[in-house]
Amino acid sequence: MIQTLIEKIKKTGAPIVVGLDPMLNYLPKHIQKKAFAEYGETLEGAAEAVWQYNKGLVDAVYDLIPAVKPQIAMYEQFGLEGIRAFKRTVDYCKEKGLVVIGDIKRGDIGSTAIAYAEGHLGKVSVGQNAFYGFGEDFVTVNPYLGSDGVKPFIEVCQKEKKGLFILVKTSNPSSGEFQDRLVDGRPLYELVGEKVAEWGSECMGEDYSYIGAVVGATYPEQGKILRKIMPKTFILVPGYGAQGGKGADLVHFFNEDGLGAIVNSSRGIIAAYKQEKYASYGEEGYADAARAAVLDMKEDIAGALAAR
């Protein structure tokens, strides 16, 4: 799957993933109104609105980008109905040829980790049959539990040709509380990065491993160091746009081949119509605003990479 991702990045020229993180207050009123008229102001109504919003976004941008990253929390908050909207979104994105990165940040051990991995990436056996639960292509994983928490995911990836992005240095302000603490004179995130490189070394595609890392755009200096520690690791970079990261901050996350990183933007794309810059599209034009924002982001990153 890492090869598919890389090919799609090359084809689109856009090392970009759109975060499908639908907060209800991002959703244009006409979408909410229609869903609530049909299903009431209920969990079912919210889930329907989220799904219609996502469908409009995907239809508007799928030809420009290699991948999407639905954040499962934004669906899980609506309970079972929300999870149904997550599944519909994953299925639809795959139909449209997009690589789907499930931002699930799961982390557990042994048989529990296998259950997560089979449910999200692989197949679960039921009697003589086997079924995909959610069927994403990649998922994000939390490393706090160590190898016991990661290896079961890796095993499923090896079998299913899927991939992971393991949290190394997250984009949030307090990520340093534990991740930056010095161990033998070096921050913990470097040790985690080394482990990711080690786990990934046995999971190689052609030039890159399918065991990737998450490093926030908001920490460009750390990104530069981690790029060197994990030369064969694809880095998923959140924090662009709304969280403060800019194109120029991103260059060190990429290798000299122009690959090795994929940058996420969520709010900055899917709620672009709320920004002054794209206000002329109006609420009804939210999907076109998202398309314009993707094109601008592509140009920003390409410009920064060309200028380095």
Next chain:
Amino acid sequence: MIQTLIEKIKKTGAPIVVGLDPMLNYLPKHIQKKAFAEYGETLEGAAEAVWQYNKGLVDAVYDLIPAVKPQIAMYEQFGLEGIRAFKRTVDYCKEKGLVVIGDIKRGDIGSTAIAYAEGHLGKVSVGQNAFYGFGEDFVTVNPYLGSDGVKPFIEVCQKEKKGLFILVKTSNPSSGEFQDRLVDGRPLYELVGEKVAEWGSECMGEDYSYIGAVVGATYPEQGKILRKIMPKTFILVPGYGAQGGKGADLVHFFNEDGLGAIVNSSRGIIAAYKQEKYASYGEEGYADAARAAVLDMKEDIAGALAAR
């Protein structure tokens, strides 16, 4: 909710939580056969079998214990149908008066963490209405992202009178890879424990905080130290029984008031009928075997606490 948990522990005399982690291979054949006859060897059939198995277990043990801890991965592996069985299990356990600890080990930041917290502990707003998504009483949380990942959960707990158990030192063999690394001469899990105590200090019930910790039974020496670092913190202790922890290992997790810890057993209870000790119950008697195993576990812990 911490007061409710403490009262139930006192009333039952059992600082025990039963882990409802239904692997399909734990399920007696008669349960699988019936569910598959009705729904086929499908995700729906698996989910129905899991639910019937859980119902039998809960009916057999609910009067002996204060709480259950369903591990959501074991449901999530069956996709949407599995999640439905999770919700049914949570609802049924609450009907039976049990405290429900959702073992979800989520961890994310800002609005995403709020979404998880509202979905699992609190209510999500949809227009003029608000709904519980899953409605657990406590959830487990991963601290790798720092305060940004924990505080949104705490806010929802304060509003809803719910609680957390934050991973500090996990029970698995490789938990030391990152958690034991020395920071200023002290293992990382001690720093995490200090943070848990700090976060919890503003979230007090009567004697204990509703911000708890997870510390594995398999690390009794670390438990002893963490007990001192977090004197007001309730500790959820996994790893008893099948993972190797014994009653005697547990005494240091408790305070002198005999409180402060709740010990989880999953496989050792719910699949007790597979052990030689309880084999006479047979597969059909799996629920009675579970009841016997709970009584034995209660005696083991009480004996160890009396002997200290």
